[in-house]
Amino acid sequence: MKRRSLLLSAAALAASGCAPRDLDAIEGGFNGIAHERGHRLRVPWPDRAPDVVRRTHTVIAGGGVAGLAAARALRLAGHEDFALLELEDSAGGNSRGGAVMGIDCPLGAHYLPVPGDDAQAVQDLLEELGLRRRVAGRWQLDERHLCHSPQERLFFRGQWQDGLLPLQDVGAATLAQYRRFAAAVRAAQSAAHYAIPVWKSAFVGVQFTQDAMTFEAWLGAEGLNDPQLLWYLDYCCRDDFGAGLGAVSAWAGLHYFASRHGFHAPGEGAADDESGLFTWPQGNGWLSAQLAAPLGDRLHPQRVVGRIDVGRHGVTVDVLDVTTDRLERWQAQQAVVALPVRVAARVLPAPPAALRARAAALRTAPWLVANLRLAAPLQDRPGAAPAWDNVLYGSVGLGYVDAMHQSLQPVPGPTVLTWYRALGDEPRGRAELLERPWTHWRDQLLAELAVPHPDLPAKLLRMELTRYGHAMAVPVPSTLRQLADLRSAVPPAPRRAPVPALRFADAPRLAFAHSDWSGYSVFEEAFTLGHAAGVALAGREP
Numbered sequence: 001m002k003r004r005s006l007l008l009s010a011a012a013l014a015a016s017g018c019a020p021r022d023l024d025a026i027e028g029g030f031n032g033i034a035h036e037r038g039h040r041l042r043v044p045w046p047d048r049a050p051d052v053v054r055r056t057h058t059v060i061a062g063g064g065v066a067g068l069a070a071a072r073a074l075r076l077a078g079h080e081d082f083a084l085l086e087l088e089d090s091a092g093g094n095s096r097g098g099a100v101m102g103i104d105c106p107l108g109a110h111y112l113p114v115p116g117d118d119a120q121a122v123q124d125l126l127e128e129l130g131l132r133r134r135v136a137g138r139w140q141l142d143e144r145h146l147c148h149s150p151q152e153r154l155f156f157r158g159q160w161q162d163g164l165l166p167l168q169d170v171g172a173a174t175l176a177q178y179r180r181f182a183a184a185v186r187a188a189q190s191a192a193h194y195a196i197p198v199w200k201s202a203f204v205g206v207q208f209t210q211d212a213m214t215f216e217a218w219l220g221a222e223g224l225n226d227p228q229l230l231w232y233l234d235y236c237c238r239d240d241f242g243a244g245l246g247a248v249s250a251w252a253g254l255h256y257f258a259s260r261h262g263f264h265a266p267g268e269g270a271a272d273d274e275s276g277l278f279t280w281p282q283g284n285g286w287l288s289a290q291l292a293a294p295l296g297d298r299l300h301p302q303r304v305v306g307r308i309d310v311g312r313h314g315v316t317v318d319v320l321d322v323t324t325d326r327l328e329r330w331q332a333q334q335a336v337v338a339l340p341v342r343v344a345a346r347v348l349p350a351p352p353a354a355l356r357a358r359a360a361a362l363r364t365a366p367w368l369v370a371n372l373r374l375a376a377p378l379q380d381r382p383g384a385a386p387a388w389d390n391v392l393y394g395s396v397g398l399g400y401v402d403a404m405h406q407s408l409q410p411v412p413g414p415t416v417l418t419w420y421r422a423l424g425d426e427p428r429g430r431a432e433l434l435e436r437p438w439t440h441w442r443d444q445l446l447a448e449l450a451v452p453h454p455d456l457p458a459k460l461l462r463m464e465l466t467r468y469g470h471a472m473a474v475p476v477p478s479t480l481r482q483l484a485d486l487r488s489a490v491p492p493a494p495r496r497a498p499v500p501a502l503r504f505a506d507a508p509r510l511a512f513a514h515s516d517w518s519g520y521s522v523f524e525e526a527f528t529l530g531h532a533a534g535v536a537l538a539g540r541e542p
């Protein structure tokens with residue numbers, strides 16, 4: 001046994017009294033994302049004639065949620081002649097699902113909060129999928145897909161507590177700061193509209209003031225400095241934005257609460273979002289699969305889009321088929337560019353000014369996702385019962401969700417735990433993700449999770465890790481200012497479109513869509529922008 005493994009397992013298992021396990025006997029490795037395909041764009045594109053030329057009316061480049069939403073909008077508008085080109089083996093991007101030894105699990109995104117009225121396009125999707133329907137004049141949600149209770153718990157001061165806000169034995173000063181922050185969120189909500197998608201926000205003066213500073217600086221200026229409050233807010237930022245308080249803007253930090261459920265100090269009314277999110281064993285991979293299913297052979301996976309040329313009479317898209325190494329040329333009338341912003345800027349020989357500006361300003365966070373296949377349920381520390389989302393106070397990871405939480409099995413059994421880590425605050429995070437062997441992350445993760453679950457190493461059958469080099473845009477200061485500039489650069493939304501489509505005068509025949517444009521990487525942003533792009537190119541409402 002290697003010394004590292006021996007030390008870790010000895011420390012982790014000390015409390016359980018179990019014999020240390022040889023961690024190197026645990027199967028595992030990296031999966032999910034084909035970095036070498038994306039990095040294909042770093043070297044010159046092959047200088048040879050295409051092996052095949054294909055025609056379609058509309059190309060969609062990129063099959064994440066935005067690209068899939070654009071395809072749906074085209075389809076619903078009766079515009080069936082399109083091709084969706086995606087680099088990975090399946091569509092979904094950051095919202096793909098997988099399975100480890102027969103149990104479904106997320107590879108990335110794992111939940112969708114019940115969308116509010118600003119996210120009309122997402123509400124329509126949920127209705128189409130049967131997750132929301134009108135009964136006797138009221139909206140009803142399909143409870144099978146809503147997160148079952150208990151939703152979340154926190155391992156704090158040696159025991160589990162309900163909810164994620166630290167409460168166990170916190171003092172009066174901490175509770176007072178919780179109340180002050182709750183009041184600040186209420187004040188923000190009454191001063192401005194914080195919408196999801198962000199394009200529906202008002203973008204008013206007070207928000208630009210928040211946008212000009214980090215959340216950390218804003219909290220300092222407000223005298224909010226309690227360690228438990230700061231840990232909780234930092235956790236929320238890392239969880240939603242991939243980087244913490246010192247990186248995201250105060251606008252983004254407040255938006256997290258003001259746009260959804262608010263912030264509730266203890267005794268001020270329970271957070272009413274306990275049943276407010278949809279989740280599935282495979283996470284948002286369930287939604288991606290629903291969106292991809294109707295596409296049939298119009299979905300072309302394993303295709304690297306290398307160049308998008310806009311000419312006077314159409315759009316030419318050059319693609320590498322990674323399975324055959326053949327070059328494909330697609331000729332189309334128009335295209336939705338649903339690629340990450342930096343990729344879009346690279347594949348367009350003459351990117352529009354707005355794309356260049358967004359790509360230059362963009363800061364992205366790397367992420368690591370680990371799926372842990374367990375032979376049996378874990379022992380537990382005292383306190384709250386296992387929940388869907390289980391977070392450890394003070395840890396570098398963001399905790400884990402349980403893929404079997406939504407199952408109706410009466411007795412817990414084998415499962416997959418999906419553990420998340422955002423590396424947006426780590427200067428070498430991206431390089432480390434590429435350089436370090438999977439066992440490096442295994443050891444860190446087990447050292448962290450073995451504190452509440454000493455029997456974890458003994459029950460772990462397999463660990464699969466998914467690395468995202470540029471997972472999501474971080475809403476750093478000035479993001480709102482850029483969104484406002486962008487909004488003034490695009491034509492207004494047609495009457496029934498959810499938001500204006502990202503179309504630019506210096507990029508005719510193209511519409512852009514990707515959550516990078518919002519600086520806010522959530523399903524609603526990607527879906528709404530993709531929907532708007534599809535509506536714009538279809539030329540009519542679905």
Ligand SMILES: Cc1cc2nc3c(=O)[nH]c(=O)nc-3n(C[C@H](O)[C@H](O)[C@H](O)COP(=O)(O)OP(=O)(O)OC[C@H]3O[C@@H](n4cnc5c(N)ncnc54)[C@H](O)[C@@H]3O)c2cc1C
Binds near residue numbers: 061063112369514515
């Ligand atoms: C670990 C993780 C957890 C998350 N959790 C949640 C969550 O729980 N809830 C939530 O709402 N959001 C979550 N998100 C945010 C998530 O990014 C969005 O919900 C959404 O999936 C973004 O979709 P997108 O289409 O904007 O981007 P992407 O998912 O980045 O889609 C872009 C697509 O383009 C493809 N592509 C890239 N380059 C090329 C090329 N050259 N040629 C062809 N195709 C290419 C990619 O493979 C990808 O499929 C999470 C993200 C991560 C990384």
